[in-house]
Amino acid sequence: xxxxxSIFGYAEGIAKGGAPRARVAAYKVCWDIGCATADIxxxxxxxxxxxxxxxxxxxxxTPGPYLQDGTSISSFHAMSKGIIVVCSAGNDGPTAGxxxxxxxxxxxxxASTLDREFPSYISFNNQHIKGQSLSxxxxxxxYYPMINAADxxxxxxTAVDAGICLLGTLDPKxxxxxxxxxxxxxxxxxxxxxxxxxxGGIGMVLANxxxxxxxxxxDPHILPATHITYSDGLKLYSYLNSTKSPLGYISIPKTKINxxxxxxxxxxxxxxxxxVSFEVLKPDITAPGVNVLAAYTKTIGPxxxxxxxxxxxxxxxSGTSMSCPHISGIAALxxxxxxxxxxxxxxxxxxxxxxxxxxxGSLIKDSVLNISTPYNYGSGxxxxxxxxxxxxxxxxxxxxxxxxxxxxGYNSTYLKAFLGETYSCPKVPMKxxxxxxxxxxxxxxxxxxxxxxxxxxxxxxPSTYKVAVMEPKDVSVTVKPTVLKFSKKGQKQKYxxxxxxxxxGLEGPxxxxxxxxxxxxxxxxxxAAEFLQP
Numbered sequence: 001x002x003x004x005x006s007i008f009g010y011a012e013g014i015a016k017g018g019a020p021r022a023r024v025a026a027y028k029v030c031w032d033i034g035c036a037t038a039d040i041x042x043x044x045x046x047x048x049x050x051x052x053x054x055x056x057x058x059x060x061x062t063p064g065p066y067l068q069d070g071t072s073i074s075s076f077h078a079m080s081k082g083i084i085v086v087c088s089a090g091n092d093g094p095t096a097g098x099x100x101x102x103x104x105x106x107x108x109x110x111a112s113t114l115d116r117e118f119p120s121y122i123s124f125n126n127q128h129i130k131g132q133s134l135s136x137x138x139x140x141x142x143y144y145p146m147i148n149a150a151d152x153x154x155x156x157x158t159a160v161d162a163g164i165c166l167l168g169t170l171d172p173k174x175x176x177x178x179x180x181x182x183x184x185x186x187x188x189x190x191x192x193x194x195x196x197x198x199x200g201g202i203g204m205v206l207a208n209x210x211x212x213x214x215x216x217x218x219d220p221h222i223l224p225a226t227h228i229t230y231s232d233g234l235k236l237y238s239y240l241n242s243t244k245s246p247l248g249y250i251s252i253p254k255t256k257i258n259x260x261x262x263x264x265x266x267x268x269x270x271x272x273x274x275x276v277s278f279e280v281l282k283p284d285i286t287a288p289g290v291n292v293l294a295a296y297t298k299t300i301g302p303x304x305x306x307x308x309x310x311x312x313x314x315x316x317x318s319g320t321s322m323s324c325p326h327i328s329g330i331a332a333l334x335x336x337x338x339x340x341x342x343x344x345x346x347x348x349x350x351x352x353x354x355x356x357x358x359x360x361g362s363l364i365k366d367s368v369l370n371i372s373t374p375y376n377y378g379s380g381x382x383x384x385x386x387x388x389x390x391x392x393x394x395x396x397x398x399x400x401x402x403x404x405x406x407x408x409g410y411n412s413t414y415l416k417a418f419l420g421e422t423y424s425c426p427k428v429p430m431k432x433x434x435x436x437x438x439x440x441x442x443x444x445x446x447x448x449x450x451x452x453x454x455x456x457x458x459x460x461x462p463s464t465y466k467v468a469v470m471e472p473k474d475v476s477v478t479v480k481p482t483v484l485k486f487s488k489k490g491q492k493q494k495y496x497x498x499x500x501x502x503x504x505g506l507e508g509p510x511x512x513x514x515x516x517x518x519x520x521x522x523x524x525x526x527x528a529a530e531f532l533q534p
Contacts, residue, residue, distance in 0.1 A: 007220060007314050008136045010118055010255050011293045015314070018329020025050055035059050037070035044074035048081055053335050056328035057087045058321035060100035063276050066405065067414055072103040076418040079105040080398050084335065084343040086328040088320035089283040090270030098270040102282045104437060105401055107347050110377055111269040111289025111323040115262035115359060118218040118255060118291065120226040122205050124248040125239050131226030132218040133253040134316055139203055139224045143247040145178045148240045152180065165192035176200035179248050181236060184209045190303045193221045203250050207233030213368035215267035217318050218291045220302035224250045261358040265376045266290050267367035269320060272375035277408065279432035281439040281528050284351055286377040289323030291316050330384045337388055344396035351438040352523045353387040354380030373511045374526040379439060391521025392456040392465065394438045404435045441528040442499055445475065451498045456516070458486035463518040472510030472529050476500045479514060499529055506531040
């Protein structure tokens with residue numbers, strides 16, 4: 001625990017880990033040339049040998065068949081030893097189907113925002129637009145000339161390259177002493193500030209492109225700067241294009257807490273559906289992954305480039321590599337409270353206790369403030385206190401996962417890679433959608449009925465649970481039975497869910513939710529139903 005942790009005085013407070021009394025073992029599996037599969041698998045083997053309880057994996061790649069995925073095979077080995085494996089969902093959003101680390105035996109974590117911001121305003125023409133920034137330098141409070149970076153291109157560079165402030169594309173004669181407005185694009189956000197500074201600019205406004213929408217990120221810029229949304233960027237560009245001598249001012253960033261709405265999903269957070277197996281909904285959960293204060297090395301600057309000579313012990317970072325360890329810490333806490341629980345029980349507790357409402361009481365939204373779906377957040381935003389006492393869990397054994405792989409088409413020879421020994425598949429394969437997962441994903445939903453089965457295990461006191469169903473649009477959902485009575489801890493009860501639609505010509509996904517409650521516990525299960533033409 002560290003008092004007065006901050007970056008440049010922003011986000012100041014007490015810093016401590018998600019599981020403060022846990023011991024951390026770190027294994028290096030990545031190098032300058034990347035993360036080799038052999039190194040990743042060796043890291044898993046060493047961690048398993050060392051007897052860890054949780055493995056946090058903030059890396060990933062293009063999703064592919066489980067047998068060709070070293071992380072998938074290694075995480076199965078860890079799971080079979082009772083170790084919880086938590087993985088990043090990836091940072092390739094908002095592209096559909098971009099989610100990675102999709103094995104059902106790992107917890108796959110998306111990224112969402114905190115209720116904390118670092119507002120910095122760009123003021124111009126009697127307008128004050130809020131952006132985000134962690135700039136370590138500030139401008140004296142007066143108005144300065146502004147220019148659209150696209151209008152400051154060197155004679156041998158294009159307006160497109162200059163517009164996104166690529167290094168070496170800006171004309172110092174046009175930029176000197178001005179605030180430069182750069183468009184978000186292919187180069188790093190903070191590198192754009194270097195391009196402006198090298199050309200003599202005194203400040204930068206980073207405006208989102210259309211794909212980035214309303215997601216704005218606080219970066220440790222090396223010059224006075226602020227990052228604004230796409231819609232606000234249109235207003236600023238309109239002013240620049242219609243004014244002969246535009247003027248503006250960038251205010252000093254501040255730390256603001258209890259912001260609303262929160263959480264919202266990060267635009268970069270990779271999304272479902274699961275392209276390896278649609279029957280397993282991914283991601284599983286979302287956690288804070290935007291503007292997170294994290295410990296940092298003093299061997300390099302907050303911008304990992306030689307031009308940044310600043311040194312800080314903490315930094316603000318964003319990515320599913322930041323949300324993943326949040327879930328890892330929570331899993332460790334649950335393991336400490338319930339040491340006998342299997343990885344699947346802990347995973348279920350985290351998923352079924354999650355929240356789908358933000359701090360305004362509305363459904364969680366995405367980066368452009370549209371309603372999010374389970375393809376964005378899985379079961380919802382993590383609720384750690386509720387996860388400690390979930391009431392009911394969806395449990396899975398090693399045999400359940402092996403039966404799932406059998407249905408996926410793997411024979412006993414292939415399964416040896418996962419289990420380390422031979423395994424004979426059942427003669428009658430299980431339906432993949434019947435894997436006792438804490439979410440339900442149904443493909444090929446057409447006129448005929450589809451029924452899936454789930455089993456809940458009581459991990460609390462004797463109680464009676466009643467079901468509530470939020471049906472996906474155009475889909476009828478029938479749950480039987482509607483009441484589950486548990487007379488003792490450890491008791492299991494099955495229920496079925498039948499999906500039916502009579503409409504034709506439908507396409508795309510539909511989403512819903514099943515909630516079991518005894519008045520104290522809320523056990524939520526997201527539904528994804530995909531319409532594909534027969």
